[in-house]
Amino acid sequence: MKLSTRITDLFGIKYPIIQAGMAGSTTPELVATVSNSGSLGTIGAGYFNPEKLEQEITRVQALTDLPFAVNLFVPSEKLYIPEKIEHMNAWLRPYRRAFNLEEPVLNISEEQVFNKAIDIVIDKGVKIVSFTFGIPNQAVIKKLKAHNIIIIGTATSVEEAIANESANMDVVIAQGSEAGGHRGSFTRTSNNQMPLVGTMSLVPQIVDNVNIPVIAAGGIMDGRGLVAGLVLGAQAVQMGTGFLTTEESAATELYKNAIKQSLETDTVVTNVFSGKPARGIDNEFIHNMEGYNDDIPDYPIQNQLTNAIRKAAAKEGNAQWTHLWSGQSPRLAQRLSAALLIEKVVKEAENILQQ
Amino acid sequence: MKLSTRITDLFGIKYPIIQAGMAGSTTPELVATVSNSGSLGTIGAGYFNPEKLEQEITRVQALTDLPFAVNLFVPSEKLYIPEKIEHMNAWLRPYRRAFNLEEPVLNISEEQVFNKAIDIVIDKGVKIVSFTFGIPNQAVIKKLKAHNIIIIGTATSVEEAIANESANMDVVIAQGSEAGGHRGSFTRTSNNQMPLVGTMSLVPQIVDNVNIPVIAAGGIMDGRGLVAGLVLGAQAVQMGTGFLTTEESAATELYKNAIKQSLETDTVVTNVFSGKPARGIDNEFIHNMEGYNDDIPDYPIQNQLTNAIRKAAAKEGNAQWTHLWSGQSPRLAQRLSAALLIEKVVKEAENILQQ
Numbered sequence: 053m054k055l056s057t058r059i060t061d062l063f064g065i066k067y068p069i070i071q072a073g074m075a076g077s078t079t080p081e082l083v084a085t086v087s088n089s090g091s092l093g094t095i096g097a098g099y100f101n102p103e104k105l106e107q108e109i110t111r112v113q114a115l116t117d118l119p120f121a122v123n124l125f126v127p128s129e130k131l132y133i134p135e136k137i138e139h140m141n142a143w144l145r146p147y148r149r150a151f152n153l154e155e156p157v158l159n160i161s162e163e164q165v166f167n168k169a170i171d172i173v174i175d176k177g178v179k180i181v182s183f184t185f186g187i188p189n190q191a192v193i194k195k196l197k198a199h200n201i202i203i204i205g206t207a208t209s210v211e212e213a214i215a216n217e218s219a220n221m222d223v224v225i226a227q228g229s230e231a232g233g234h235r236g237s238f239t240r241t242s243n244n245q246m247p248l249v250g251t252m253s254l255v256p257q258i259v260d261n262v263n264i265p266v267i268a269a270g271g272i273m274d275g276r277g278l279v280a281g282l283v284l285g286a287q288a289v290q291m292g293t294g295f296l297t298t299e300e301s302a303a304t305e306l307y308k309n310a311i312k313q314s315l316e317t318d319t320v321v322t323n324v325f326s327g328k329p330a331r332g333i334d335n336e337f338i339h340n341m342e343g344y345n346d347d348i349p350d351y352p353i354q355n356q357l358t359n360a361i362r363k364a365a366a367k368e369g370n371a372q373w374t375h376l377w378s379g380q381s382p383r384l385a386q387r388l389s390a391a392l393l394i395e396k397v398v399k400e401a402e403n404i405l406q407q
Numbered sequence: 408m409k410l411s412t413r414i415t416d417l418f419g420i421k422y423p424i425i426q427a428g429m430a431g432s433t434t435p436e437l438v439a440t441v442s443n444s445g446s447l448g449t450i451g452a453g454y455f456n457p458e459k460l461e462q463e464i465t466r467v468q469a470l471t472d473l474p475f476a477v478n479l480f481v482p483s484e485k486l487y488i489p490e491k492i493e494h495m496n497a498w499l500r501p502y503r504r505a506f507n508l509e510e511p512v513l514n515i516s517e518e519q520v521f522n523k524a525i526d527i528v529i530d531k532g533v534k535i536v537s538f539t540f541g542i543p544n545q546a547v548i549k550k551l552k553a554h555n556i557i558i559i560g561t562a563t564s565v566e567e568a569i570a571n572e573s574a575n576m577d578v579v580i581a582q583g584s585e586a587g588g589h590r591g592s593f594t595r596t597s598n599n600q601m602p603l604v605g606t607m608s609l610v611p612q613i614v615d616n617v618n619i620p621v622i623a624a625g626g627i628m629d630g631r632g633l634v635a636g637l638v639l640g641a642q643a644v645q646m647g648t649g650f651l652t653t654e655e656s657a658a659t660e661l662y663k664n665a666i667k668q669s670l671e672t673d674t675v676v677t678n679v680f681s682g683k684p685a686r687g688i689d690n691e692f693i694h695n696m697e698g699y700n701d702d703i704p705d706y707p708i709q710n711q712l713t714n715a716i717r718k719a720a721a722k723e724g725n726a727q728w729t730h731l732w733s734g735q736s737p738r739l740a741q742r743l744s745a746a747l748l749i750e751k752v753v754k755e756a757e758n759i760l761q762q
Binding site for chain 2: 241243250251260261316320334404
């Protein structure tokens with residue numbers, strides 16, 4: 053078994069390691085360092101406006117000539133119900149008061165921002181684009197393919213992986229339940245739940261049911277996880293939490309330390325921060341929200357309603373009122389530069405392969 | 408990397424494959440076939456009375472001279488609250504009526520049965536004993552060790568693995584969230600939940616925190632899973648659902664077919680059948696119980712209250728009113744003899760290792 057795979061050939065990278073597009077936590081330095089280290093850096097553009105996206109791509113391109121990806125959130129159906137937003141604003145008032153914050157003005161024109169982002173990645177000559185929260189429409193897919201852009205989808209079940217392949221995605225990420233941050237799920241299970249299948253189960257079952265290359269994600273933090281992912285049939289692995297604690301990540305010290313100090317059992321999957329289910333370290337904000345007797349507004353509404361509160365809390369060193377996305381392997385987290393992390397992971401993997 | 412490990416040496420087996428002690432679903436033929444095929448068969452004795460345990464061990468010993476294990480359930484704290492039992496009996500009345508069943512006479516003398524089982528495994532010369540639902544007291548552990556019996560504990564978190572090592576267990580099973588059947592958990596997380604950590608995350612974090620050999624469990628059904636488990640640092644893997652659909656298993660055709668026809672997203676973790684959380688295929692009995700507005704009686708009370716109903720339902724081909732324990736990899740299930748399954752898994756593993 054080798055570290056050169058269908059994915060390393062397709063992406064033109066040296067190692068089968070993808071840095072997850074962690075919206076809010078990537079920096080041009082992180083993305084460029086990962087790509088310059090022989091892996092695939094990803095700009096987490098899920099929350100960017102067009103100007104910010106253009107700036108970040110320009111900055112990354114100034115720092116590396118090697119391939120990198122841009123991760124975008126696919127706009128999803130959402131309910132805009134003024135009463136429910138008012139109800140949530142009332143609930144959030146004490147948090148806002150604590151930081152002297154105003155109620156935010158909502159901007160939920162996801163569709164326009166998304167379409168503009170597609171034009172930008174094409175104009176800027178980005179080679180690889182990955183998607184979370186669903187599959188873009190065929191017009192978008194055809195447009196990207198017409199410019200020879202490699203497109204990567206995200207799946208949390210075999211059904212979602214097959215849907216990605218049918219939609220002409222070039223590659224699919226198999227996101228296991230261990231993964232930190234937002235669940236990429238866009239279907240429901242037979243009992244109307246969100247798919248939550250462990251990486252060990254999800255990867256081989258997806259590999260057996262699609263012909264496009266699969267990227268294993270969820271709980272992978274070191275060389276053991278990298279080789280295990282390849283053994284299960286993946287052509288590369290994606291690491292999120294692993295890169296979140298590196299020097300180049302945009303995560304605050306508070307956030308990085310919270311991960312380093314947490315246990316594998318400390319995370320929960322919750323939609324209270326953004327309106328979409330995501331795995332993060334359990335804290336007071338999540339607990340308090342258990343007492344909220346109404347639906348949580350859909351993404352991106354809830355995300356915008358809580359955003360300033362989370363930023364202010366993080367700024368003031370309050371880990372209890374901000375999101376702390378993390379996968380289930382925090383004990384494996386390293387405080388290194390992204391370059392040293394990749395070097396370490398590759399060395400561990402090569403040692404395993406030589407045994 | 409080789410298939411001979413610390414565990415194969417310790418247990419005196421050829422391949423690092425353990426057949427899980429699936430209470431209610433193992434047969435002497437399954438256990439002996441697995442052991443005769445170079446792996447470790449396990450008698451699922453969790454529900455046995457002393458007579459039945461003695462018979463099964465005798466039968467297995469007649470079928471193989473090779474090592475096999477006996478899996479026992481460690482007696483746990485339970486509340487016996489007559490009102491709650493009456494309440495549950497009232498709820499179960501329609502199910503009992505459908506099959507003309509009487510209310511069962513409860514026998515919750517777990518402690519006596521467990522201590523008798525310890526004497527039996529010693530008298531019968533069993534070489535390996537594994538435990539689920541906790542750690543036996545030191546008197547039991549010392550007694551088994553005095554007879555040179557290898558003892559295996561079960562952990563669903565690093566904390567539980569360390570507790571097993573501290574209690575002098577020789578080996579610990581790392582049970583990932585993908586695993587089918589009962590959760591071995593005996594602690595709660597910081598947010599008072601049951602640990603539910605994916606195999607990809609759990610195994611390396613346990614391996615890094617104990618010195619005793621670790622057995623990886625959860626979602627492992629083929630050679631890919633076997634090698635992945637070893638790559639993550641385990642010295643062997645345990646397969647449950649994989650052996651449940653073999654010819655020698657005691658599972659009914661209804662049960663085996665339900666697994667073969669299910670999806671990776673069809674299972675839920677529920678305590679409605681036995682009083683302890685277990686992963687199984689979602690069905691009508693579980694759905695109906697969602698309407699039950701009281702606590703589910705503790706194990707083994709609930710297990711005894713629902714047992715005859717589940718048996719009768721299974722007998723009449725009703726998959727909706729019986730438990731259908733399964734892990735999250737049902738698409739990988741095979742309908743083979745246990746010997747052919749092991750041969751297939753080992754061949755796949757050897758092919759991966761030769762790549």
